[in-house]
Amino acid sequence: MTLLPEHILNGYRHFIEGRYLAETQTYRSLARDGQAPETMVIACCDSRAAPETVFGAAPGELFVVRNVANLVPPYTPDGEFHGTSAALEFAVQALRVRHVVVMGHGRCGGIKAALDPASSPLSPGDFIGKWMSLVETEARQVSANELLTTSEKQTALERISIRLSLANLRTFPCVSQLEAKGKLTLHGAWFDISTGELWAMDPTTGDFQRPLIDVEIAAIQAK
Structure with missing residues (x-):
């Protein structure tokens, strides 16, 4: 053995x-x-989208928590078990990170499950179904759009869920207070497994753009 x-x-x-x-x-x-990382990354547990690999991180550089579909639940101090919330609390309150990045990715299985609520649970506990109910409302709205193809709905919800997680982050008092003081910055990112492209969310508009391509092109056009 x-x-x-x-x-x-x-x-x-x-x-x-x-x-x-x-x-x-x-x-x-x-x-x-x-450890004294400046950045926390909330990523999906998908084996194809490891943030340490995508960002070429050195040892001790990133504080990473991974869960199904890189979701952040709202602040709920109810005495239950909250793994992602506990990691966030430690990163923000103890490590004093300066940045929190919610990193989604293409072809996410959790998001696919959310778009297909009729699928059978993997176990009687249906832990995935319960977890993905965090985006249930958004999934119904995306699914109802008949103008979108299946793959377009998938990408749309993957990015919408990132914006939702960022909104949920701000329900945590320790996050909203530090952000208001300029001591903490929140970011959204989406990684395309197929092409290797990284998309970052504009904090003002919520749009996603490729920071190493779109921003450089815009700078050239502005000259």
């Missing part, structure tokens, strides 16, 4: 002989001094 899957052990071997060896002092400093 193996303690871990072989491909996991091979990946660890590659890490310890490669990146860890090259960045040993960084890891030792992080162990000794603790």
Whole structure:
């Protein structure tokens, strides 16, 4: 019996002989001094959209919490279990991050499930269905638009859910207060797995644009 899957052990071997060896002092400093990331990323648990990979992050650079469809629930201090809210509380109150990024992605399975509420639950608990009910109203509105294709509805809800999560972030007193003081900035991002394109949300209009392409083109056109 193996303690871990072989491909996991091979990946660890590659890490310890490669990146860890090259960045040993960084890891030792992080162990000794603790973490001090400036950015929290709330991302989907989809294996194809890891924020550390997408953003080329160094050890200790990002504080990441991942859940189905990168959703943020509204502030609900009801004594129940709230994993995402707990991570947010720690990032904002203890680590004092300067930025919170909600990062969605294309072809999200959770969003697909929200658009197909008639599908059978994966288990009697229907944890996914309950979780995705956070975007139930928005999913119904998108689904009702007969002018959109199936893939267009998917992308639309993926981006709408990011805006909803940003709105829910602001229901947390610690977030809204720090944002009002200019000590915390909220961002929305959407990653296209197929093309590798990163889209960022304009905080004023809510529109998504490609920061490394659209902004540069606009700058050139303005000259």
